[in-house]
Amino acid sequence: MTEEILHMDVAKVKTPGKSILCPKCKQGDFIVYPKVVKCNHPACNHIIYRKKNEVILSDKQLSSLFEKGTTGIIKGFKNKLGKPFDASLILDGDCNLKFDFSDVNKKSDAKRKKK
Secondary structure (H helix, E strand, O other): OHHHHHOOOOOOOOOOOOOEEOOOOOOOEEEEOOOEEEEOOOOOOOEEEOEEOOEEOOHHHHHHHHHHOEOOOEEEEEOOOOOEEEEEEEEOOOOOEEEEOHHHHHHHHHHHHHO
């Protein structure tokens, strides 16, 4: 039974019709799994977790992140105290996810100017 489990094919959800080049090593492809996105290059194996501060990133958000370097504003992140906030995500120089509040701040400034 253990032998069967070790040889099972784990389900992968790859972005339809697209190969996402790993932004870190630029040699492998990112494979989208239900909980992570992982580079398939043996020397890299870079992993990005799909769940960030209680929000699970959609395939569309991941595609935007890897193609444009940023997502749109995502609502519903939670800080350490459990309070919700909105932000975009970007990849830093080491290809790790970071919050970007510049779009949120621009939107807030535009609302204030209208008043």
